[in-house]
Amino acid sequence: MDNILIDVKSAEDIFPKYQNTPIGLLLEYHNLNRSKEIYDTAQLLVGMCMDNRKHLNIPDNFAYIIRTGGANLRYSEFKVSYAIAVGGVQHIALIGHNNCGMVSLANRKELFIEGLVEKAGWDKEKAEEHFNQFAPMFEIGNEIDFVLNEAKRLRGKYPKITIAPMLYKVEDNRLYLIEE
Ligand SMILES: [Zn+2]
Numbered sequence: 187m188d189n190i191l192i193d194v195k196s197a198e199d200i201f202p203k204y205q206n207t208p209i210g211l212l213l214e215y216h217n218l219n220r221s222k223e224i225y226d227t228a229q230l231l232v233g234m235c236m237d238n239r240k241h242l243n244i245p246d247n248f249a250y251i252i253r254t255g256g257a258n259l260r261y262s263e264f265k266v267s268y269a270i271a272v273g274g275v276q277h278i279a280l281i282g283h284n285n286c287g288m289v290s291l292a293n294r295k296e297l298f299i300e301g302l303v304e305k306a307g308w309d310k311e312k313a314e315e316h317f318n319q320f321a322p323m324f325e326i327g328n329e330i331d332f333v334l335n336e337a338k339r340l341r342g343k344y345p346k347i348t349i350a351p352m353l354y355k356v357e358d359n360r361l362y363l364i365e366e
Contacts, residue, residue: 189330191353191362194218201363208249208277209350216243216361230277231269233259233336235286239356250275256288256326257281257333259340266340276347278340281361282326282333283354289329291321329353330364337366 194200194213204210208230214220222245231250234240235257242251250269252262257280259266269275287294295317302313326332330353337351353362 189334190365191330192365193360193362199363203348204350204363207348208275209279209348212242212244212249212279213361213363215245215248219243222246228269228273228275230279231266231273231275232279232281233257233262233266234279234281234354235283235288237283237286237356240281240283240354241359249279255324256286256329257283257336258288258324258326259336261323263343266344270344270347278344278347278349279352280333280337280340280349281352281354282329283356284329285356286326286329288324288326291325295321334364334366 192199194217197205197214197218200210200213212230212232215222225245225247227247228250229248231252232242233252233254236253236255250273252259252265254262298317299310299313302308302316303310333351333353337349340349351364351366353364355362
């Protein structure tokens with residue numbers, strides 16, 4: 187079944203469970219240009235891809251942000267725990283994006299190996315070993331399915347925290363909610 191993306195064009199498009207929460211505010215700031223309030227503490231944690239095409243339109247101090255390949259937080263758990271336990275956030279926005287480089291990594295294996303050899307001075311064998319060791323950990327398969335599964339996994343791990351999976355479209359720079 188295809189996942190349905192909801193373009194948030196007005197505050198009413200935000201799912202009721204996220205309205206009047208930092209998740210709703212994130213959508214209002216980024217998509218609806220809500221005027222920026224002043225924050226002195228983080229309101230939520232954002233997990234998003236390291237991809238250079240993405241930039242969030244949010245106030246200063248509004249969010250902790252962990253950027254990783256594919257918004258994959260599996261190897262950033264201590265930081266997630268820190269944002270919750272010490273930073274006090276109760277909400278996580280997990281933002282995947284279309285056209286993500288962490289999809290189908292195997293197709294870029296040669297490019298990866300040649301790049302490390304030519305641009306970083308690695309020897310070919312080391313570069314290949316490096317790819318083979320890490321690509322399976324960072325491959326996300328499909329952007330939307332990945333954030334949905336990652337949201338489920340994190341809900342299991344942090345049961346009191348609200349976790350919202352979203353998609354960022356690089357062609358229009360907007361956030362979309364994903365119907366689960
Ligand atoms: Zn990406």
